[in-house]
Structures are given as C-alpha cells and as structure tokens.
Amino acid sequence: MRLQERTGALLATTLQAKNWLRGRTEHHVGISGLFGNRVAMELLQEADCVIAVGASLNHYTTEAGYLFPEAKYVQIDTAEHLVMGNGAAADVYVRADAVTALDALERELARRNVRIEGFHTAEVRRRLSAPLVDPADFVREPGRIDPREAITVLDEELPGEIDLVLGSGHQTDFGTMLFQRSREIISNYGMFGAIGQAPMLTIGKIVADGGRPSFVVEGDASFLMHLPEFETACRYGLPLLAVVMNDEGLGAEYHKSAAKGLDPELAVIPTPELGAVAVTLGGAGATVRTTDELRAALAEFVREPRPTVIDVRISRKVLSPPYRRLWYGEDV
Structure with a gap:
C-alpha cells in the first residue's frame, strides 16, 4: 500500500485475489483482464508500468498484452524465472519474496524523494466510486430475475x-x-x-x-x-x-x-x-x-x-x- 501511495498507482488483482485490499484504498480497480469492468480497462490501458507481485501475467490477466499496450513490466516472484502469458519475459524480473521486494523498492523511491500523483486524482476516484453496473439494460421477464x-x-x-x-x-x-x-x-x-x-x-x-x-x-x-x-x-x-x-x-x-x-x-x-x-x-x-x-x-x-x-x-x-x-x- 505504501508503494501504491508513493507512485500514484492503481491496485488490480487476478481472479483468485478478487476484492483483496478493496477496503483499504480508493484506487482499487478490481480484476485485471477479461473479468474487469469497462472503467478498469480504460484506466489500465493508460499505465506506463505494471508491477506484478506473485501473478503469472497470463493471457486473461493481460488480455494477451493488449490491456497494457504502453507499459513496461516488472515481475516479482519466488520462482527462478517465469514467462508471461504473451510468451515474452518481463522487462525486469525480480526473484524475491513479495514483501521483501516491495519494501526494498518503496525504500529506494523514498530515498530518492519520489512521489507521483499518477492515477490518484479526483477524477479517477469519481470514476472508480461510481456504482458497478453492466451497461446493458436490465431484463424484466415475468417469473425470472435478471x-x-x-x-x-x-x-x-x-x-x-x-x-x-x-x-x-x-x-x-x-x-x-x-x-x-x-x-x-x-x-x-x-x-x-x-x-x-x-x-x-x-x-x-x-x-x-x-x-x-x-x-x-x-x-x-x-x-x-x-x-x-x-x-x-x-x-x-x-x-x-x-x-x-x-x-x-x-x-x-x-x-x-x-x-x-x-x-x-x-x-x-x-x-x-x-x-x-x-x-x-x-x-x-x-x-x-x-x-x-x-x-x-x-x-x-x-x-x-x-x-x-x-x-x-x-x-x-x-x-x-x-x-x-x-x-x-x-x-x-
């Protein structure tokens, strides 16, 4: 969370971590990829850097890479090396425990006095706070629930x-x-x-x-x-x-x-x-x-x-x- 605040980042999860940390940040966009909502996809497409922590960056999470067209990838995992879902290696691969790596990265950015507004704007918060609804009209069918x-x-x-x-x-x-x-x-x-x-x-x-x-x-x-x-x-x-x-x-x-x-x-x-x-x-x-x-x-x-x-x-x-x-x- 400290790294997110320092870099003005959004927080997204994979399917298995759905809603994790949602209650601790206003900048949670939900699931990354196929099961993400329209607002999440629009925001994630603007990212210039993706830090993946214990996530495989598979085909669905990254939409085969199309979800993050301009981003550089930093992948943190305990495995010796991983290939992303699009068949490519991350731009930077860090073999480390998640907490250890994130703490070290946040401390180094603090030492350099780095603090970026990024996505942490009133407009982004407004978009993320809007009720999550499907844009399609609701169906009224007697005896059945949408x-x-x-x-x-x-x-x-x-x-x-x-x-x-x-x-x-x-x-x-x-x-x-x-x-x-x-x-x-x-x-x-x-x-x-x-x-x-x-x-x-x-x-x-x-x-x-x-x-x-x-x-x-x-x-x-x-x-x-x-x-x-x-x-x-x-x-x-x-x-x-x-x-x-x-x-x-x-x-x-x-x-x-x-x-x-x-x-x-x-x-x-x-x-x-x-x-x-x-x-x-x-x-x-x-x-x-x-x-x-x-x-x-x-x-x-x-x-x-x-x-x-x-x-x-x-x-x-x-x-x-x-x-x-x-x-x-x-x-x-």
Missing part, C-alpha cells in the same frame, strides 16, 4: 463474514464481476476442468474452517451433477448456503451455440423446484422468482445458518460481458 440483480441482492444481504465460493459456467461471470463486498472468496474457475465441483469444495472449506458459514453460487446443471452431496451437508448440519442461478439449461452451451449459429434451445433443460428438493433431503430451501423473495430467503439463512438451497430462477436473455467480448467481439 442475474445481475440477483448478484447485487446477494452481495447486499449476506454479511462479509459469510465466505463465498464461485462455481463455473456462464452464470459465474456475473458473480465474478459484480460481487463487491470484502469477504473471503474462492473462485472455482478452471480448477477442475469440469462443472459442478464448487458445492463439494464449499463443504470441504466449511469443515476445514471449523464450521464458518459459507455460500456457493452455482448453476443449475452444475448443482444437479452432485445433488446427493447436499444430503451430506444436511447430515452434518453444515452452515452451507447453495445459491443456484437457475436458467433451466446449460447456460454456457446455450449462449455459445447461439454465437455459432446453432440451435440454442437444445441446451434448455427444465428443472424441478430445487428448494423443495432441498427440504426433502433434510435441509431448508426456497425457489424464488423476484428480488423480494430472494431477500426474504437470504434473511432466513442469515438468521439461522443451516444447509439451505435457494433456487433463483434467472433470465436466459442476459449475456455476461466476458461472453459478449469473447463470442461477439463487443467492446463492453
């Missing part, structure tokens, strides 16, 4: 003391981008190369953390792959909340099929009310179709953390910004 609204409600209603595990599939893009509250977050993206693993990951996390309440946000197809494991959570009385973002289909396949000119309806799979299924398995549950119903169901879990499934019926009409970028080439 997934962006659902994530906003989750972030508002669940205290920061309740940890978060993000699942996989198209629906995860919304949570990856829009959760803003400082809390412990585990992103399941790419960990297993298969959907459906996040609920079990959450069960293991709760046990390892001594029963700390946690919630997982997962898709309907993903959740159904390991539905019996919810009974395990019930048997042990774990404070697990499974939020199923239910578009009644294979969301990723639905949207990718549409982008490729194939029939997306082949990926539509109706599901039963999963809230009722959860009750049958010995837990609590609800199927919600409005934000008011969602708030009420979340309040129940906050009041009494126990094995719970909230089946959130979401619209399939909303395409996430990462999908719009990757599959349609949109500049969003």
Whole structure:
C-alpha cells in the first residue's frame, strides 16, 4: 500500500485475489483482464508500468498484452524465472519474496524523494466510486430475475463474514464481476476442468474452517451433477448456503451455440423446484422468482445458518460481458 501511495498507482488483482485490499484504498480497480469492468480497462490501458507481485501475467490477466499496450513490466516472484502469458519475459524480473521486494523498492523511491500523483486524482476516484453496473439494460421477464440483480441482492444481504465460493459456467461471470463486498472468496474457475465441483469444495472449506458459514453460487446443471452431496451437508448440519442461478439449461452451451449459429434451445433443460428438493433431503430451501423473495430467503439463512438451497430462477436473455467480448467481439 505504501508503494501504491508513493507512485500514484492503481491496485488490480487476478481472479483468485478478487476484492483483496478493496477496503483499504480508493484506487482499487478490481480484476485485471477479461473479468474487469469497462472503467478498469480504460484506466489500465493508460499505465506506463505494471508491477506484478506473485501473478503469472497470463493471457486473461493481460488480455494477451493488449490491456497494457504502453507499459513496461516488472515481475516479482519466488520462482527462478517465469514467462508471461504473451510468451515474452518481463522487462525486469525480480526473484524475491513479495514483501521483501516491495519494501526494498518503496525504500529506494523514498530515498530518492519520489512521489507521483499518477492515477490518484479526483477524477479517477469519481470514476472508480461510481456504482458497478453492466451497461446493458436490465431484463424484466415475468417469473425470472435478471442475474445481475440477483448478484447485487446477494452481495447486499449476506454479511462479509459469510465466505463465498464461485462455481463455473456462464452464470459465474456475473458473480465474478459484480460481487463487491470484502469477504473471503474462492473462485472455482478452471480448477477442475469440469462443472459442478464448487458445492463439494464449499463443504470441504466449511469443515476445514471449523464450521464458518459459507455460500456457493452455482448453476443449475452444475448443482444437479452432485445433488446427493447436499444430503451430506444436511447430515452434518453444515452452515452451507447453495445459491443456484437457475436458467433451466446449460447456460454456457446455450449462449455459445447461439454465437455459432446453432440451435440454442437444445441446451434448455427444465428443472424441478430445487428448494423443495432441498427440504426433502433434510435441509431448508426456497425457489424464488423476484428480488423480494430472494431477500426474504437470504434473511432466513442469515438468521439461522443451516444447509439451505435457494433456487433463483434467472433470465436466459442476459449475456455476461466476458461472453459478449469473447463470442461477439463487443467492446463492453
């Protein structure tokens, strides 16, 4: 943080460190790369130097280098040497412990009386303090919630003391981008190369953390792959909340099929009310179709953390910004 203040720098994180230090600086831009918002991308493109601390600078973090077109790279890591995601080496590679390297760099800049305003201006703070919203219009579909609204409600209603595990599939893009509250977050993206693993990951996390309440946000197809494991959570009385973002289909396949000119309806799979299924398995549950119903169901879990499934019926009409970028080439 001292180095950031001295150099007028922005603070960005990789996907796995989402929201880290957000509460300690006004100049936090969120995730660097594909899951970053439009403001973050515009600001990061102006950077003349990127100091990467323990980050691999992979294809997604740097947008293959296009996110930082004019920047020099300083990479700090304990490995003997690393190659960045664009196949090139950093301009300066420092093999060191992160804290040791950053302290030494900050002390040297202090010795030289270096202090730069950089991005630490009122205008940048104004842009970063604006509500984080998707520029696309919100969808009003009877009996279904816009997934962006659902994530906003989750972030508002669940205290920061309740940890978060993000699942996989198209629906995860919304949570990856829009959760803003400082809390412990585990992103399941790419960990297993298969959907459906996040609920079990959450069960293991709760046990390892001594029963700390946690919630997982997962898709309907993903959740159904390991539905019996919810009974395990019930048997042990774990404070697990499974939020199923239910578009009644294979969301990723639905949207990718549409982008490729194939029939997306082949990926539509109706599901039963999963809230009722959860009750049958010995837990609590609800199927919600409005934000008011969602708030009420979340309040129940906050009041009494126990094995719970909230089946959130979401619209399939909303395409996430990462999908719009990757599959349609949109500049969003």
